Amino acid sequence: MEYLDIRTADGKKTGQIKAREKVHEDGDLHGTSHVWIARKNEQGQRELLLQKRSMDKDAYPGCYDISSAGHLPAGQEYLPSALRELFEELGIRAREEDLIFLGIHEGYSEEIFYGKPFRNHEISHVYLYDRPVDITKLHLQESEVESVKWMPLSRCYEESARKNPKYCLFPDELDMIREYYQNSPDKG
Numbered sequence: 001m002e003y004l005d006i007r008t009a010d011g012k013k014t015g016q017i018k019a020r021e022k023v024h025e026d027g028d029l030h031g032t033s034h035v036w037i038a039r040k041n042e043q044g045q046r047e048l049l050l051q052k053r054s055m056d057k058d059a060y061p062g063c064y065d066i067s068s069a070g071h072l073p074a075g076q077e078y079l080p081s082a083l084r085e086l087f088e089e090l091g092i093r094a095r096e097e098d099l100i101f102l103g104i105h106e107g108y109s110e111e112i113f114y115g116k117p118f119r120n121h122e123i124s125h126v127y128l129y130d131r132p133v134d135i136t137k138l139h140l141q142e143s144e145v146e147s148v149k150w151m152p153l154s155r156c157y158e159e160s161a162r163k164n165p166k167y168c169l170f171p172d173e174l175d176m177i178r179e180y181y182q183n184s185p186d187k188g
Contacts, residue, residue: 003074027119031072033082052146063168078125091139099127102176
C-alpha cells in the first residue's frame with residue numbers, strides 16, 4: 001500500500017500521512033511532480049511529449065497525460081520524485097540540473113472510476129525537460145505507460161479547451177510552458 005503526505009497549499013507537509021486510496025477518496029491535498037518534455041520540430045513548432053496512461057491505471061486509464069508525473073510517496077520531496085518518475089516511466093536518466101523548475105500548480109479534478117468517486121487534489125512542482133529525446137529508445141513502464149507521442153503545444157491547448165476526455169491536461173500548466181519559452185528568447 002502506498003502512503004502519501006498530506007500537504008498545505010504551499011506544498012509543505014502537514015505531518016499527516018494517509019493511504020493513497022483514502023487520499024483520493026477524501027480529496028486531500030497531496031504532492032505530485034510533473035515533468036513536461038519539450039522540443040522544437042523541424043518546422044520550428046514547439047511540441048510536448050505526451051504519455052498515454054495504461055488501461056490498468058486507477059484513474060484516467062488510456063488518457064493522454066503529462067510526459068512524466070507521479071505522487072510523492074510519504075517522506076519524499078518533489079525533485080527526487082520527478083527524477084525517479086522520469087526514469088521509472090520512460091527510462092530517462094536525468095540530473096537535477098536537467099530539470100527547469102516552472103512553478104507550483106494546484107489542481108483539482110473529480111470523476112468516477114470503476115464505480116468509485118476519485119477526488120484528485122494535488123499540489124505539484126512543475127518541471128520542464130528540453131534535452132533531446134528519441135522516443136524510439138525510451139523504456140516505457142508498461143504498468144504505467146501504454147505509449148508516447150509528440151504533440152504541438154498549440155494542439156494540446158485545443159484539446160484541453162475542448163475538454164476532450166482523451167486528454168487529462170491542466171491548461172494552466174501549458175501556460176507555464178508557453179510563458180517560459182516567451183520569456184527565454186534563446187529557447188523560444
